[in-house]
Amino acid sequence: MENNHHLFLIGFMGAGKSTVGSLLAKKLSVDFIDLDQVVEDAEEKTIPELFSTKGERYFREKEAEYLKMIKGNKVIATGGGILYFDDTLAWMKENGTVVYLEAPFSILYQRIAEDSNRPVATQNSKEQLERIFTERHKNYQRAAVDMTVPSYGEIEETISAILKKIGKLT
Numbered sequence: 623m624e625n626n627h628h629l630f631l632i633g634f635m636g637a638g639k640s641t642v643g644s645l646l647a648k649k650l651s652v653d654f655i656d657l658d659q660v661v662e663d664a665e666e667k668t669i670p671e672l673f674s675t676k677g678e679r680y681f682r683e684k685e686a687e688y689l690k691m692i693k694g695n696k697v698i699a700t701g702g703g704i705l706y707f708d709d710t711l712a713w714m715k716e717n718g719t720v721v722y723l724e725a726p727f728s729i730l731y732q733r734i735a736e737d738s739n740r741p742v743a744t745q746n747s748k749e750q751l752e753r754i755f756t757e758r759h760k761n762y763q764r765a766a767v768d769m770t771v772p773s774y775g776e777i778e779e780t781i782s783a784i785l786k787k788i789g790k791l792t
């Protein structure tokens with residue numbers, strides 16, 4: 623059986639995975655999948671509803687399960703907690719390229735602070751969130767050693783940097 627060749631965008635909440643992912647997919651003329659949206663559609667609940675009714679662990683399990691069902695050659699915006707289970711990264715590496723959209727915590731915090739759709743952001747203080755960020759940043763970087771792209775300037779620059787990294791732009 624042939625492997626998939628997806629492009630997985632990973633990174634903290636507000637890193638731009640959804641925004642960049644959808645524009646990038648258009649440029650590459652491939653389908654875009656927002657994994658958070660896939661989970662919400664399949665479960666017929668919003669992410670805050672899933673967290674409050676079924677719990678975080680249930681959401682994480684479903685997120686990993688639905689990710690592994692995606693076939694083909696797509697740009698996939700993952701959820702910020704996609705590295706929750708170790709084997710998810712192994713699966714992503716076997717099924718495509720993992721790109722980390724990186725930005726400093728101060729910028730990410732500004733982007734997510736006003737939004738109530740991210741339970742991990744609303745349920746933690748700024749200090750707690752920064753600790754979560756510091757821990758995850760190490761893991762995101764390790765997961766995408768040569769594929770880390772700045773995501774705090776112009777969106778077009780982020781897209782060009784990804785295209786360069788994946789060899790679609792010289």
Ligand SMILES: Nc1ncnc2c1ncn2[C@@H]1O[C@H](COP(=O)(O)OP(=O)(O)OP(=O)(O)O)[C@@H](O)[C@H]1O
Nearest residue numbers: 635636637638639640641702773774775776777780
């Ligand atoms: N260079 C950039 N790259 C990506 N996003 C940027 C950039 N500059 C500004 N932004 C803004 O940052 C926000 C990123 O939000 P987005 O919802 O795409 O993040 P996300 O990574 O999908 O978050 P989540 O994990 O919560 O789904 C958007 O409002 C986007 O316009």
Ligand SMILES: O=C(O)C1=C[C@@H](O)[C@@H](O)[C@H](O)C1
Nearest residue numbers: 635669701702703740741742
């Ligand atoms: O960083 C996280 O843990 C999350 C990020 C979002 O993309 C969603 O997947 C959900 O809100 C959890």
Ligand SMILES: [Mg+2]
Nearest residue numbers: 639640658699
């Ligand atoms: Mg998103």
